[in-house]
Amino acid sequence: MNRWLQLTFFALVVRPVVWFVLGLNVRHRERLPKGGPAVLVANHNSHLDTLVLMTLFPLRMLGRLRPVAAEDYFLRTRFLRWFSQRIVGIIAIGREGRAGGHPLAPINEALQRGEIVILFPEGTRGEPEQIGEFKSGIALVARANADVPVYPIYLHGAGKALPRGEALLVPFFCDVFVGEPLCWTGDKDRFMAELTGRMSALAAEGEFPAWE
Amino acid sequence: MELAEAVRWAIAAVFAALLVASAVAFVLRRLRPHKDWTELRRRIASWWVMSAVFTAAIVLSRGTSIVFFAAVSYLALKEYFSLIPVRRADRRVLFWAYLTIPVQFYWVHLEWYGMFIVFVPVYAFLLIPLRMITLGRTEGFLRAAGTIHWGLMLMVFSLSHAAFLLVLQMPATSTAAAAGSNVSTSDAAATLPGPGLVVFLVVLTELNDVAQFLWGKSLGGRKIVPSVSPGKTWAGFLGGVATTVGLAALCGPWLTPMDRVQSTIAGAIIGLAGFVGDVNISALKRDLGIKDSGSLLPGHGGILDRVDSLTYTAPLFFHYVYWLFVFHTHGAAPVPPP
Numbered sequence: 220m221n222r223w224l225q226l227t228f229f230a231l232v233v234r235p236v237v238w239f240v241l242g243l244n245v246r247h248r249e250r251l252p253k254g255g256p257a258v259l260v261a262n263h264n265s266h267l268d269t270l271v272l273m274t275l276f277p278l279r280m281l282g283r284l285r286p287v288a289a290e291d292y293f294l295r296t297r298f299l300r301w302f303s304q305r306i307v308g309i310i311a312i313g314r315e316g317r318a319g320g321h322p323l324a325p326i327n328e329a330l331q332r333g334e335i336v337i338l339f340p341e342g343t344r345g346e347p348e349q350i351g352e353f354k355s356g357i358a359l360v361a362r363a364n365a366d367v368p369v370y371p372i373y374l375h376g377a378g379k380a381l382p383r384g385e386a387l388l389v390p391f392f393c394d395v396f397v398g399e400p401l402c403w404t405g406d407k408d409r410f411m412a413e414l415t416g417r418m419s420a421l422a423a424e425g426e427f428p429a430w431e
Numbered sequence: 432m433e434l435a436e437a438v439r440w441a442i443a444a445v446f447a448a449l450l451v452a453s454a455v456a457f458v459l460r461r462l463r464p465h466k467d468w469t470e471l472r473r474r475i476a477s478w479w480v481m482s483a484v485f486t487a488a489i490v491l492s493r494g495t496s497i498v499f500f501a502a503v504s505y506l507a508l509k510e511y512f513s514l515i516p517v518r519r520a521d522r523r524v525l526f527w528a529y530l531t532i533p534v535q536f537y538w539v540h541l542e543w544y545g546m547f548i549v550f551v552p553v554y555a556f557l558l559i560p561l562r563m564i565t566l567g568r569t570e571g572f573l574r575a576a577g578t579i580h581w582g583l584m585l586m587v588f589s590l591s592h593a594a595f596l597l598v599l600q601m602p603a604t605s606t607a608a609a610a611g612s613n614v615s616t617s618d619a620a621a622t623l624p625g626p627g628l629v630v631f632l633v634v635l636t637e638l639n640d641v642a643q644f645l646w647g648k649s650l651g652g653r654k655i656v657p658s659v660s661p662g663k664t665w666a667g668f669l670g671g672v673a674t675t676v677g678l679a680a681l682c683g684p685w686l687t688p689m690d691r692v693q694s695t696i697a698g699a700i701i702g703l704a705g706f707v708g709d710v711n712i713s714a715l716k717r718d719l720g721i722k723d724s725g726s727l728l729p730g731h732g733g734i735l736d737r738v739d740s741l742t743y744t745a746p747l748f749f750h751y752v753y754w755l756f757v758f759h760t761h762g763a764a765p766v767p768p769p
Binding site: 390392 | 513514517518523526529
């Protein structure tokens with residue numbers, strides 16, 4: 220990673236955009252982890268989601284935040300590859316299971332290094348401001364790192380500001396609701412039920428206007 | 432910006448009042464440590480920040496003051512658009528609506544009164560629906576056109592009056608006549624009354640809010656608009672207006688070109704309009720089913736909760752002052768000699 224360029228980019232571009240152009244309403248900020256290892260799990264509707272989540276932490280923790288992103292999308296051009304890996308610091312994984320090597324291995328390694336992994340279990344940005352079904356890859360991560368806390372975070376607003384397929388950013392406030400962390404429960408179905416249950420409970424905390 | 436002495440004293444007085452508020456809060460916390468004072472502490476802390484930003488904006492330069500009001504306008508409009516139901520198809524329309532802010536405040540910078548006063552009510556009003564028509568979606572058209580323009584009128588047009596107040600210039604010749612016997616004000620205050628008028632408007636509007644809240648809390652009694660804003664009482668309303676009128680009569684002649692009687696009327700306008708602006712946004716929030724409009728200012732809710740009164744006081748106070756005196760503005764007829 221290019222530390223100085225990353226720091227400059229986040230301090231001078233990302234923070235002003237997220238704090239002033241968009242604006243954040245964060246509920247339960249005190250629940251956020253003070254350090255790694257930890258997994259942040261959020262619903263996904265916009266490229267801004269990653270930047271919003273990374274802005275929740277102080278700049279000195281920036282180098283330890285690792286968003287998980289699909290390699291077929293973020294590594295497709297040379298510039299995007301450089302930007303995603305060197306500036307944002309993504310962990311690139313294959314969306315489809317590939318032959319050779321475990322696809323989730325880089326995530327496990329990052330957690331073993333004490334980093335904070337950001338994961339969008341829907342696997343795609345999907346329809347604007349709708350939560351799709353959570354893929355169970357997160358359960359595999361939780362099982363392999365049974366003592367690492369998983370923080371459910373509900374996001375709303377970024378999907379209105381910059382939805383999938385749009386290049387024009389239209390300012391809207393972003394709501395960020397941080398949930399209580401949970402750990403591996405010993406059973407995949409129970410874990411997924413617990414996680415999606417907490418996400419729906421967080422989503423229900425807000426009263427959001429219609430967006431149709 | 433060159434500030435008249437009276438303006439500097441007024442700003443000093445605001446910070447003195449904040450010191451008193453902080454001291455009172457400190458004593459209250461000591462006397463009754465079991466009560467939860469977080470809300471009060473947050474509110475006062477936010478007041479400190481808002482006053483510091485406002486002071487910096489006014490003191491630094493004319494340009495920073497205009498940018499400051501444009502930024503307030505932007506934050507308020509963004510909060511409004513985030514709260515109301517919006518059609519997905521209208522994303523681009525909202526983008527155009529945001530663009531009215533730099534344009535409107537550019538007219539302020541040019542001191543072009545004629546354009547400033549028609550741009551949002553005429554041009555934006557006619558052109559925003561045109562942008563919507565090109566999208567071709569008629570379902571919900573009226574609601575979208577109506578809600579977008581309502582927001583533009585309050586958050587952009589109304590609030591920009593505070594900025595235009597700032598750039599008003601009085602012709603040196605008519606000043607003596609207007610100011611009458613009031614010769615104690617300096618030359619800067621006489622020909623550039625803007626900063627004094629803006630401080631008068633903003634400080635009294637915010638004080639009016641606080642006074643109505645404090646009178647209401649301490650006296651209680653009959654509710655004034657129970658179905659819109661259940662916390663508001665007649666005692667709070669009348670006490671607040673009386674406090675604002677008293678303060679206006681006291682500092683108007685010293686801070687602005689207005690005399691005692693004109694200042695008293697200005698105080699009444701701010702007191703009454705401030706209340707209406709407040710309950711106007713309360714009615715909006717009731718309709719949308721929300722309590723606080725956001726969490727930007729800890730203890731205050733969002734920015735809308737802070738500028739609600741100003742959306743009414745700024746244009747009404749501006750046009751009162753604009754009617755009282757003759758000002759130099761771009762394109763206006765030359766001032767006839769007295």
